Amino acid sequence: GQNIDQPTEMTATEGAIVQINCTYQTSGFNGLFxxxxxxxxxxxFLSYNVLDGLxxxxxxxxxxxxxxxxxxxxxxxxxxxxxxSYLCAVVRSNDYKLSFGAGxxxxxxx
Amino acid sequence: DGxxxxxxxxxxxxxxxxxxxxxxxxxxxxxxxxxxQDPGQGLRLIYYSQIVNDFxxxxxxxxxxxxxxxxxxFPLTVTSAQKNPTAFYLCASSMVGRAIKLSGNTIxxxxxxxxxxx
Numbered sequence: 622g623q624n625i626d627q628p629t630e631m632t633a634t635e636g637a638i639v640q641i642n643c644t645y646q647t648s649g650f651n652g653l654f655x656x657x658x659x660x661x662x663x664x665x666f667l668s669y670n671v672l673d674g675l676x677x678x679x680x681x682x683x684x685x686x687x688x689x690x691x692x693x694x695x696x697x698x699x700x701x702x703x704x705x706s707y708l709c710a711v712v713r714s715n716d717y718k719l720s721f722g723a724g725x726x727x728x729x730x731x
Numbered sequence: 732d733g734x735x736x737x738x739x740x741x742x743x744x745x746x747x748x749x750x751x752x753x754x755x756x757x758x759x760x761x762x763x764x765x766x767x768q769d770p771g772q773g774l775r776l777i778y779y780s781q782i783v784n785d786f787x788x789x790x791x792x793x794x795x796x797x798x799x800x801x802x803x804x805f806p807l808t809v810t811s812a813q814k815n816p817t818a819f820y821l822c823a824s825s826m827v828g829r830a831i832k833l834s835g836n837t838i839x840x841x842x843x844x845x846x847x848x849x
Contacts, residue, residue: 721775
């Protein structure tokens with residue numbers, strides 16, 4: 622099976638930085654995704670990591686350590702519109718099972 | 732344009748009734764997935780399929796059934812055995828194999844379907 626853990630909630634101030642951690646256990650790792658989701662909508666793709674290291678895309682960065690089963694999503698220069706749920710997802714290599722964590726609700730305060 | 736289409740957007744089910752949610756994609760994707768999302772929760776995997784005429788149970792398959800007779804289509808039936816079906820349902824499709832390593836944005840989601848028991 623796949624176990625994916627991430628914090629339930631985080632709160633931060635506008636303009637600040639927030640780091641959302643994700644730990645996972647899976648048989649046959651084939652990549653880790655981060656998605657943003659607003660209530661009642663489909664998730665929106667943020668980043669994908671398959672090799673160790675940091676991937677940077679504007680205000681969002683994602684890091685992966687395969688040996689530790691660990692990833693984080695870094696949100697910089699927080700804006701009010703960044704208030705959303707952030708989902709970590711892992712795909713398994715043998716059967717492409719794609720499993721999601723329970724999501725982290727980020728609230729950005731003025 | 733290529734994409735993934737879910738229907739209906741809103742669906743009401745009476746007690747003891749089976750209902751089917753449609754999911755169609757024209758992206759030539761091999762893998763397709765169905766997820767259930769309850770308020771304030773993450774996405775839980777119901778069923779997935781990596782190839783035509785084959786599918787696997789996800790983490791919460793009880794009370795649901797699927798078929799994959801065509802590459803483009805992966806309908807989900809919510810049976811009367813599912814005692815608490817009220818939720819938001821999402822269908823997704825993806826490339827598999829080498830293609831998924833080349834670009835991360837390879838998973839496409841439908842717009843979702845809201846199912847309510849009345």
